[in-house]
Amino acid sequence: MRKSLGVKPYVFPMPVLMIATYGEDGVVDVMNMAWGGICDTDKIALNITESHKTAANIKAHNAFTISVTDRAHMAEADFFGIASGNRMADKFERTGLTATRSELVDAPIIEEFPLTLECEVVQMARCEWGFRVVGQIKNVTAHEEVLDAEGNVDVAKLDPLMFDQFQNNYWAVGELAGKAWSAGTGLMGK
Amino acid sequence: MRKSLGVKPYVFPMPVLMIATYGEDGVVDVMNMAWGGICDTDKIALNITESHKTAANIKAHNAFTISVTDRAHMAEADFFGIASGNRMADKFERTGLTATRSELVDAPIIEEFPLTLECEVVQMARCEWGFRVVGQIKNVTAHEEVLDAEGNVDVAKLDPLMFDQFQNNYWAVGELAGKAWSAGTGLMGK
Numbered sequence: 001m002r003k004s005l006g007v008k009p010y011v012f013p014m015p016v017l018m019i020a021t022y023g024e025d026g027v028v029d030v031m032n033m034a035w036g037g038i039c040d041t042d043k044i045a046l047n048i049t050e051s052h053k054t055a056a057n058i059k060a061h062n063a064f065t066i067s068v069t070d071r072a073h074m075a076e077a078d079f080f081g082i083a084s085g086n087r088m089a090d091k092f093e094r095t096g097l098t099a100t101r102s103e104l105v106d107a108p109i110i111e112e113f114p115l116t117l118e119c120e121v122v123q124m125a126r127c128e129w130g131f132r133v134v135g136q137i138k139n140v141t142a143h144e145e146v147l148d149a150e151g152n153v154d155v156a157k158l159d160p161l162m163f164d165q166f167q168n169n170y171w172a173v174g175e176l177a178g179k180a181w182s183a184g185t186g187l188m189g190k
Numbered sequence: 191m192r193k194s195l196g197v198k199p200y201v202f203p204m205p206v207l208m209i210a211t212y213g214e215d216g217v218v219d220v221m222n223m224a225w226g227g228i229c230d231t232d233k234i235a236l237n238i239t240e241s242h243k244t245a246a247n248i249k250a251h252n253a254f255t256i257s258v259t260d261r262a263h264m265a266e267a268d269f270f271g272i273a274s275g276n277r278m279a280d281k282f283e284r285t286g287l288t289a290t291r292s293e294l295v296d297a298p299i300i301e302e303f304p305l306t307l308e309c310e311v312v313q314m315a316r317c318e319w320g321f322r323v324v325g326q327i328k329n330v331t332a333h334e335e336v337l338d339a340e341g342n343v344d345v346a347k348l349d350p351l352m353f354d355q356f357q358n359n360y361w362a363v364g365e366l367a368g369k370a371w372s373a374g375t376g377l378m379g380k
Contacts, residue, residue: 002299002306002331003341009228010305010330010343012258012350013203013363035228038199038355039237040319047229068202071367079374094380109192115200116192127313129230129324140200141192151193153200153356160202161367162352165228166343168371173203174364177261177351181358184269190284 009035013162016077016170018067019046020099020108021057023085028092028099028108029053032081034163042137044119050131053085058133062121063105066135067113070159071172073097076112077161078170104138114143114158199225203352206267206360208257209236210289210298211247213275218282218289218298219243222271224353232327234309240321243275248323252311253295256325257303260349261362263287266302267351268360294328304333304348 014034021029031054035047044066048055058064069077076095085091092099099108102118109116119135126132148154155173162171204224211219221244225237234256238245248254259267266285275281282289289298292308299306309325316322338344345363352361 001334002301003334003337005330005332005341005343007232007327008330009231009234009327010307011205011207011227011234011256012305012343012345012348013205013352014227015201015203017201035230037201037204037227038225039322040225041199042197043319044199044201045235045237047235066201074368075374075376077374078368078370078372079377082371082374083378094377111192115202117200123317129233132229134319137197137199140195140198142195144191144193147193151195153195153202155202155354155356155359155361158202162203162363163370164345166345168369169345170367170370170373171345172364172367173352174362177360177362178264178268179358180268180353180360181272182268183360184265184267184272186265187269187284188273 009165012164014165016069016161016163018069018077018080018110018113019054020065020110021054022061022106022108023057024060029057029085030080030092030110032077039134044117044135044137046133047130048133050126055131058121061106063107064119064135065102065107065109066117066119067110068115068158068160070114071161073112074161074170114146115153116141199355202354204355206259206351206353208259208267208270208300208303209244210255210300211244212251212296212298213247214250219247219275220270220282220300222267229324234307234325234327236323237320240316245321248311251296253297254309254325255292255297255299256307256309257300258305258348258350260304261351263302264351264360304336305343306331
């Protein structure tokens, strides 16, 4: 039996992505975004509100980094989603996190986040339902501790957060469920 | 120490979303998509390849449904990502799943998937890196079994899959990690 829930932005999982930018004054800002993700093999799309500090910063520097946060930094990640860079001048500073300038794009890398994409902006589009930014991924870096013996990211070591828009919760990852492009091959030869 | 991984489409989590459409001939097609998600309080964006059957179907009917799959339907979900609706006439039929016509949009609801958004297309955009479709969410329905006592979706009951583009795996959800818009409030008053 299906129950109707009305018009809601309901999918799962949603990511907990940290967009890091420089202001015109060089001050680091970070915001927490769930409405965005990969849109091509080398691009990522952000759907944000144009009044956010991040939108002004992206216009000024044409670049951002975007990081996956882990469970160990849930408080900082959540704070980046609550506080406004427009109204709190020391927003980044008060977290005690460390920013390093990217060598590839004009944006900061937040060292404590385990996985970071360095992105150059290739499209900005204002539409009736928001401000969309597409970034070209110039490089990905990860903490050595989240890689397996072959140098690939291991999700269990990454320990990423997922956002639940149904009940405003963060979840951790659980068991390995199966292999993609393999779990369904039994139906191919039917 | 950060290690460089090169230019990769690496974020986590990525969703395992099932896009269901009708062909011009009324045949049901379903595809598995990771590159898309919520882009407004009542909209969802799909980034797909225009040569897919799904793109032709969306152009013909201006509608789709999109569902979250659970662990119980991993084989079918994975198969929908491997098989091509252009080359396999009985793609949907051979899964044995059940399609019912949506009362709100010109697209099928796959009954076995626990959470489904019924969407009307409000934007189609061809760009150099793909075909983007924005759907307006007209309603969300969920199996009663995935709701809590208050009628809200319970992620633990939903048992959704997540896609891992690092190693092509599907993961299940784990522990509740914390409360959004609350875990970081300690930094607000600093």
